[in-house]
Each structure stands twice: as C-alpha cells, then as structure tokens.
Amino acid sequence: MAADEELVTPGEVLGKSTEVKPGSGSHLDPHNNLVYASLTGRVRTVRPPAYSPDQRPTVEVIGLKAHGAVPDPGSIVIARVTKVMARMASVDIMCVGTKSVREKFTGTIRQQDVRATEIDKVDMHSSFRPGDIVRALVLSLGDARAYYLSTAKNELGVVSAESTAGEMMIPISWTEMQCPLTGQIEKRKVAKVGS
Structure with a gap:
C-alpha cells in the first residue's frame, strides 16, 4: 500500500x-x-x-494544485527542437502561453504543418535544427503522447537559434538567420517578431 x-x-x-x-x-x-x-x-x-x-x-x-501548464489544442507553446527527421521534427514543450510546464510534454511538427504555402517543398532540415527554440500552435494530441504542433503562421516558427559558432543568431528574413560572429547564414522557418 x-x-x-x-x-x-x-x-x-x-x-x-x-x-x-x-x-x-x-x-x-x-x-x-x-x-x-x-x-x-x-x-x-x-x-x-x-x-x-x-x-x-x-x-x-x-x-497537485501546483500543476504546471498543460498544452491544449489552440494554445501557443514554446518548445525546444530535439530531433529533425525528413518528414517531421520532435520537440520538448517548455511553456504553454506564458506558463512553464512541470511535466515532460513532447510534440511533433510534421512536414505539412511547417508553413502554410508550398507545403510539398518544405525541407525539415532547412526549417529547424536540434536546440532551436520554436513558437508553435498546438493542433491536437497526436499519437504516442506527442502533441501535433504547427508553425504555419507568420508569427510561428524559430524564435531563437544558436549558430555553429555558439552565438545566438539574428533573423534576417522569413527563411534565414545569421550568426553575428561569423556572418554565416543558416536556413530556418523564422517566426515573425512584433506586429
């Protein structure tokens, strides 16, 4: 007992x-x-x-009253990319809205949910890299306890990424971020900042 x-x-x-x-x-x-x-x-x-x-x-x-936030369909989450495959990226959800999560929630961003246009041309490895921080929309509770997430809106996508030189990169377009140290440009599905 x-x-x-x-x-x-x-x-x-x-x-x-x-x-x-x-x-x-x-x-x-x-x-x-x-x-x-x-x-x-x-x-x-x-x-x-x-x-x-x-x-x-x-x-x-x-x-437990002090239960952390739980992702719900329609909520915006902040997540860290853990693995990128040909058709999807796996993420660990860190925040729901402005509240941090206490439990481990995993998410999947499928190829068709990366952006709203030219879905068939999406290259997962040019959209995300492991370690990237992304803002995404929760679509649904998917399979194997992983939430299906979408970055298919302008304000969704990579919000923070580290370059190979270990610097925080600066977004320079919808699809590119640049290392301020080396000037190297890397492809990403960048989230639009501000309005």
Whole structure:
C-alpha cells in the first residue's frame, strides 16, 4: 500500500478493499477488490472515528494544485527542437502561453504543418535544427503522447537559434538567420517578431 504523503499517479494500487476504503481521488475496482489512485497527487489516509462500525481507514489522493501548464489544442507553446527527421521534427514543450510546464510534454511538427504555402517543398532540415527554440500552435494530441504542433503562421516558427559558432543568431528574413560572429547564414522557418 502507498505510504502517507507518497506521490502516486493514476492506476497505482493504494490497498485492498478489505483494508482501506476509497476516498476522494481514488476508486475501487470491484473485479479485484483493489483501491486505485484516480489522479496524480499525494496519498492521505484518514482514520475513522473510534465509534465507527467500519474501522477501515479511508485513503484519499490530494491532487497537485501546483500543476504546471498543460498544452491544449489552440494554445501557443514554446518548445525546444530535439530531433529533425525528413518528414517531421520532435520537440520538448517548455511553456504553454506564458506558463512553464512541470511535466515532460513532447510534440511533433510534421512536414505539412511547417508553413502554410508550398507545403510539398518544405525541407525539415532547412526549417529547424536540434536546440532551436520554436513558437508553435498546438493542433491536437497526436499519437504516442506527442502533441501535433504547427508553425504555419507568420508569427510561428524559430524564435531563437544558436549558430555553429555558439552565438545566438539574428533573423534576417522569413527563411534565414545569421550568426553575428561569423556572418554565416543558416536556413530556418523564422517566426515573425512584433506586429
């Protein structure tokens, strides 16, 4: 059984129904008589009053109030590119709007979601590089717990990128960023800054 104040996630066994009663944030599975956590949070065991005929303690899961932001379809996120492949880029979502995330959320920017025009001509390796910081729109919860993201609007795309020389690059057009140190120009799907 989970100890008091232990952090649990949905589906973790909290005890047998012969030993504990499910309280808020937990539920009983009648098929195996086990009490499971229904949400992510801390376990709390509440002892029954001495006069109660049922002396089983009630086990509760107190949800984590300080839950970080969670990406929703339609929200704007800031993410770091982790891997670029021929047809898509993988990212780790760091912020939803202005709020940082506490859990790890991964996202995928598919080739067809990089820009609004000439979709068939999109080259993923000319749009993003690992380590780039991108602003993107959440389209939907995709497959394998990765969100589908889009950069197909002018204000979406790479907002920060490091050059091979280790300098923060400066956007010089919709499709290019330049290293201020070496002057080298690299291709990117650049986000429009300002209005």
